[in-house]
Amino acid sequence: MPIITYRDALNQALREEMHKDDRVFLMGEEVGVYNGAYKVSKGLLEEFGEMRVVDTPITELGFAGVGVGAAMVGLRPVVEFMTWNFALLAIDQVVNAAAKMLYMSGGQFPMPMVFRGPNGAALQLSAQHSQAWESWLAHIPGLKVVTPGTPYDAKGLLKSAIRDDNPVIVLEGEMLYNTKGEVPEEEYLIPLGKAELKREGSDCSIITSGKMVLVAMQAADTLAKEGIKIDVVDLRTIRPMDVEAITTSVKKTNRAVVLEEGWEICGIGAQVVDYIQRDCFDHLDAPVIRVHQADVPMPYAKMLERAAKPDLAKTIAAVKKVMYLEA
Amino acid sequence: MASKKKSDPSGDATLHRELLHSMILQRRFEEKVAEAYALGKIGGFCHLYIGQEAVGTGVMSELRHDDYVITTYRDHGQALARGMSARSVMAELFGRIDGCSRGKGGSMHLFDRSVGFLGGHGIVGGHVPIATGVAFAIKYRGGDQCIVCFMGEAAVNNGAFHESLNMAGLWKLPVVYVIENNRYGMGTAMNRASSIAEMYKRGETYSIHSEEVDGQDVFAVREAMSAAVARARKNYEPTLLEIKTYRFMGHSMSDAVSGTYRSKAELEEYMKRDPINLLKAKMTADGTMRENLVAEIEQEIAATVQDSWDYADASPEPPIEALYEDVLVETTSDTTQEG
Ligand SMILES: Cc1ncc(C[n+]2csc(CCOP(=O)(O)OP(=O)(O)O)c2C)c(N)n1
Ligand SMILES: [Mg+2]
Numbered sequence: 001m002p003i004i005t006y007r008d009a010l011n012q013a014l015r016e017e018m019h020k021d022d023r024v025f026l027m028g029e030e031v032g033v034y035n036g037a038y039k040v041s042k043g044l045l046e047e048f049g050e051m052r053v054v055d056t057p058i059t060e061l062g063f064a065g066v067g068v069g070a071a072m073v074g075l076r077p078v079v080e081f082m083t084w085n086f087a088l089l090a091i092d093q094v095v096n097a098a099a100k101m102l103y104m105s106g107g108q109f110p111m112p113m114v115f116r117g118p119n120g121a122a123l124q125l126s127a128q129h130s131q132a133w134e135s136w137l138a139h140i141p142g143l144k145v146v147t148p149g150t151p152y153d154a155k156g157l158l159k160s161a162i163r164d165d166n167p168v169i170v171l172e173g174e175m176l177y178n179t180k181g182e183v184p185e186e187e188y189l190i191p192l193g194k195a196e197l198k199r200e201g202s203d204c205s206i207i208t209s210g211k212m213v214l215v216a217m218q219a220a221d222t223l224a225k226e227g228i229k230i231d232v233v234d235l236r237t238i239r240p241m242d243v244e245a246i247t248t249s250v251k252k253t254n255r256a257v258v259l260e261e262g263w264e265i266c267g268i269g270a271q272v273v274d275y276i277q278r279d280c281f282d283h284l285d286a287p288v289i290r291v292h293q294a295d296v297p298m299p300y301a302k303m304l305e306r307a308a309k310p311d312l313a314k315t316i317a318a319v320k321k322v323m324y325l326e327a
Numbered sequence: 328m329a330s331k332k333k334s335d336p337s338g339d340a341t342l343h344r345e346l347l348h349s350m351i352l353q354r355r356f357e358e359k360v361a362e363a364y365a366l367g368k369i370g371g372f373c374h375l376y377i378g379q380e381a382v383g384t385g386v387m388s389e390l391r392h393d394d395y396v397i398t399t400y401r402d403h404g405q406a407l408a409r410g411m412s413a414r415s416v417m418a419e420l421f422g423r424i425d426g427c428s429r430g431k432g433g434s435m436h437l438f439d440r441s442v443g444f445l446g447g448h449g450i451v452g453g454h455v456p457i458a459t460g461v462a463f464a465i466k467y468r469g470g471d472q473c474i475v476c477f478m479g480e481a482a483v484n485n486g487a488f489h490e491s492l493n494m495a496g497l498w499k500l501p502v503v504y505v506i507e508n509n510r511y512g513m514g515t516a517m518n519r520a521s522s523i524a525e526m527y528k529r530g531e532t533y534s535i536h537s538e539e540v541d542g543q544d545v546f547a548v549r550e551a552m553s554a555a556v557a558r559a560r561k562n563y564e565p566t567l568l569e570i571k572t573y574r575f576m577g578h579s580m581s582d583a584v585s586g587t588y589r590s591k592a593e594l595e596e597y598m599k600r601d602p603i604n605l606l607k608a609k610m611t612a613d614g615t616m617r618e619n620l621v622a623e624i625e626q627e628i629a630a631t632v633q634d635s636w637d638y639a640d641a642s643p644e645p646p647i648e649a650l651y652e653d654v655l656v657e658t659t660s661d662t663t664q665e666g
Contacts, residue, residue, distance in 0.1 A: 057497070059490040061486060062456045062459070062491055062493070063490075065487065066459050066463050066494060068457050069397075069456065069457035069459060070460040070461070070464040072445055074464070092453055093453070093457075096449075096450050097453060097457060103654055104428060104436040105436070105440075105446060106427070106432065106438065106653060108438050109440065112660065142655065163660045163661055164659050165658040165659055165660065
């Protein structure tokens, strides 16, 4: 099976879906001539032309709304945000328009569109460019939110997102674009709303998604050397969340660590813990522990940034704590 | 309403009757809405259009069935002028299942796919980029439709408006932005909110054909619209119309008609140019008014409006299962093939 980058997997998804359906178009800053700020759209302008690969002014609110309007009358826009930090300027269109149009029109106007782009912290980009927006977006009924953690998932989820008739948020990992993985040549889709058990183990569950999947897998590898077997549940979709996958795992291991990239307060982990306490109360051998970003804006200095981010060491420590082992 | 020089005020009695009917229908319907609101049959925010009817009627009378319309929360009159039934609008205001948005939208969110009415929207300026996107889609498909985007004059101070006009001017999109300048955004007079007095000049800076129009004269509205629509259809060119009008009621049902931010004297001055009276006078001058015509129209409309009330009153509330319906659809592009 070919091994390709996360970036190329996304590029393949876009290319294939644009070939399949001429209602699909890509718009955003630098997606055309520049080939994408992160080169996700490389070659697409050449292949599909200016009408379908649209370079926009720096006008997030405006072009997000253009996407909404186009979707309202039957096109299938893919709106790229250079990063999700900039999408805050467009959030009215995502939350007040795309997410609500179907409901407030009594079912007359579905919104077949995708909002996508890199999410979360990269390296030393400091406060305004290093934020994980999962919980903000997943809070909103009317949206679906996916967070692919591998090239395989990136391609399959983006293709499904483009075909879905609802507004789908795709949160890509800025640090994941260069990561590699197996992606088959033949076409495949990954259903939205389905988690994947990325690693099987009986001692403790790590429930996570997106960029943190890599961290969870590393933690599972490291802990395996000490004889600790980890169940890694990759949620893949944050909304709708695959609650059954979470509770099945926790009922098996009786212990859980919830790992997320964003902040603690009202974070995704809080929701996961709620599902666990509702369904697995009698199965737990220890309180669930959450691993997340420190409750501060992201600092610039290397050492402070490292301290702020959830990482391998913090995840391993959390697992040992729920297992009542010495760290 | 298809005749050649259709904005021309002279002579076409059928057209004139239709215009008058459309405007009086809006007026009487909304008077009934105010009554229903007072009785608690309608709730929430409710913004009347009374005084501005010539804008809705004039604009819609230049559109084709396959064109699109998008607007603000002040949407009842425009919905009727676009051809939505009084029944479906009243039932929506009553929060009933037979409402145009199945009781989910209310006064501010009237939608009707069958006539390309893409909604009343509640975020000031928020629908302006959406209109721009509809225009983008029209051009993407190579069609010759247009979209009309109504907004109040207060929206022109907001970023969504400017971002939209820039893209429409840059990409040449078939959209007609209609600013209904009724001089106030809630209680804020436009000169207290805008750095310039001539709103239409905002369009010129984005290389968009822009003009000022008398919004109390339905023929003036039609003339400007006719040219704007032609520009959109032929050359994918956007237009900005600043249509000067005045609302005769408060901002919404909770706002006094006058006394706080505008005087009674000012209101009375503007009411001298009631668009319905102006049209009647013009028809009399043109010889298209005949005896009993107004009485006939009034009678017809009184029946329509009462029927809409009765219909809305008899329509059931949405069933409780509707609560969770229409949050998401189940379909994908593999299961549906709709353009
Ligand atoms: C973004 C936003 N800010 C504030 C409001 C509250 N609001 C509703 S209508 C309105 C005044 C708008 O005036 P204008 O655009 O002139 O339209 P008009 O009501 O006169 O038709 C305000 C401030 C809102 N709905 N949306
Ligand atoms: Mg106003």
